[in-house]
Amino acid sequence: MTRGMTTRQNVIKALYVGIWSALLAASWACFTIRQRPWCSLEQKRKDAHLLVLTAFSTYGHGDYGSVQQLNVNKLIQLRRVRDNGQTGYHYDQALFNFDLKADLSPAFDWNIKQLFVFLVVEYESKKNVLSQVVVWDRIIERKEDAVLNLKAEFLDYPLRDPAVELRNKNITLRLVWDHMPLTGTLFMRSDLVNSTILPDQYT
Known part of the structure; x- marks a missing residue:
């Protein structure tokens, strides 16, 4: 595009x-x-x-924040696991930590109640043209807390693929923040896409 x-x-x-x-x-x-x-x-x-x-x-000021760094710091786990629930299905699971530097403070104005910030992992698979999985999120209610400088931050939720296709998979990290205004409709912004390739063998 x-x-x-x-x-x-x-x-x-x-x-x-x-x-x-x-x-x-x-x-x-x-x-x-x-x-x-x-x-x-x-x-x-x-x-x-x-x-x-x-x-x-509030929709015309044009500065909604930016991301300076977003990358996988270290892969902790990539393995095939089994769901212990009723289904008993197997799926691939990846755990990693990541580095993030972002300044989202410009997104705050008089009409913003809070930001809902989340990290999305995107990848293509045989089953889905594009799979999107949220692996980390945070609610920011004050402008002073909107400058993020995270090092080796752990995921809130594991990356899981029911199609068992994470090995040797090219995954893309994308930071998205949802503007939640006091009045008006919600709208989202995203910035800095970074890709990495997972190992071709389980760890």
């Missing part, structure tokens, strides 16, 4: 999010205005316009 195409898609997504946020704000404005019958019609119109413009304002 070309850079130009990616930029156009981001613009379209931003407009889509902004329009829906404006509609939500307009609905809230109508509800709020109905609760204040003592206000003049002109004041009600001004309040509605202000709420709609406010909803748009």
Whole structure:
């Protein structure tokens, strides 16, 4: 995918999010205005316009944070394991730690309640064109905590593949952060994709 195409898609997504946020704000404005019958019609119109413009304002600043480093630090385990539950299925399981440097503080503005940050492992398999597995996550509620500098961070959840195809597999790490606003719709950003090849034998 070309850079130009990616930029156009981001613009379209931003407009889509902004329009829906404006509609939500307009609905809230109508509800709020109905609760204040003592206000003049002109004041009600001004309040509605202000709420709609406010909803748009947080989607246009263009700086949502960035990732400086993201890579596998050390592979701890790659083996075939069996589910001890009712299914008894076998699957491949990989455990590793990773390094991460990211500054997501620019994503915070007056309308952001929190960020939901998660690490996704992506890979292709015979069964699925693209498999995506979340292996780590964190909730960030303050701007001061949005600068991440992690070294040899362990996974929260193991990488598991029910198709038993992780050996010699090229996996891609992607950091994604979900913006959770006080008003408006949720939207996501991602940055810095890094790939590594797992061993061709179990460890």
